[in-house]
Amino acid sequence: MNATFANNLFRQSIQDYHLTDNVDTPISNPYSPEDIAFLLYQKNWIDTVQWHLEDIIRSPSIHPDELVAVKRRIDQSNQDRTDTVEQIDSWFFGQFQAITPKPGARLNSETPAWLLDRMSILQLKIYHFREQVDRPSVSDEHRQKASQKLAVLLEQENDLAQCFDELLEDIHNGDRYMKVYRQMKMYNDPTLNPVLYTSQV
Template identity: 35%
Template sequence: MGGPVEDSGRIPKVTGSVQDWTQLQIDCVRRWHDEPMANPYSGWLRWVCQQHAFNFELWHEEDVARNPNVTDARIAEVKRSIDRLNQQRNDWIEKLDDAIAESIQQSSVVVAEDAPINTETPGSAIDRLSIMSLRLFHYAEQLQRQDADAEHRSKVEARWLLCQVQHADLSASLQTLVDDIFAGRKRHKTYRQMKMYNDPSLNPEMSGS
């Protein structure tokens, strides 16, 4: 990726549909398995891609961490990488929600007084869809294994089909949520996750105290 997107202070306007965002995630997963990671998008889609990239890297670092043949030193290195990537992933969930909040304000959306708040923010749902796109890709890989027996393929196919249903359900639910937010039928807030483990002032193990 060449590092995170530079934060120029300009928050992009939310553009496109949920289908556009999820197709970006699916396309990037396929492309990044065959060529170096890159983010060719602009505006809001660039931010969606950047958040997705941290999940892509996390997925593969976690695979390394589960390898029984790697050394303890390598595991420690990977664990630190996972912590760093997970923090960046969470930071970018909040950035996506901040961009949505800014777009709502710029669009002069009038929020109904009794508008409820959803149990999950759009940024969190985009994150879940990102992870699901990775899961779908890797289950599809398993289906193509020539050394797998029929039982394995049957189990994988059932899970792959269920993942497709869940991906479609969440995509549709997110589109409804986004539509409701921009119509003022639901209230939107960025919820700060306030992770403690990567903050030396809050984690005594990091400060050595």
């Protein structure tokens, strides 16, 4: 498991989604649920669908009823994204369970899965900025600006990949360790969101 493996899965998911480019296309995960690749593919598919839902909700002609429905889909997508990240972190926690941190080992504030979350979204940015660079109907100025931003994203891709691989190596060597904190989101929980639980009284 390394950054190249993860980024290749994210790119595969993005390419598969764009075969239909439709937010209602059901996921067809090609990996076994027992394989970490299954979770990484699922994670990016959620991100990719949400990326396009965020585009849809910004349409100036969207009907108010559709806007509310899309917003609720985005809320659910955020919950699904968080749940999947936590599943990935649980997998990593199991992988490193037998490793005893060295005396003086440092706790890393960002877990491997939340770093993968950033890498997944970065692959979406790279894909869509490449689209802008290749758009035939745009001005040279638009294409140049998109190219400049793409160059920064590609640099960030290399940097995050290095950070991810170094984090895993450090945890494996006992120089750093991870903890799994659940996000404990409140807005989807009818017992914790005051708007929801007061409406039931």
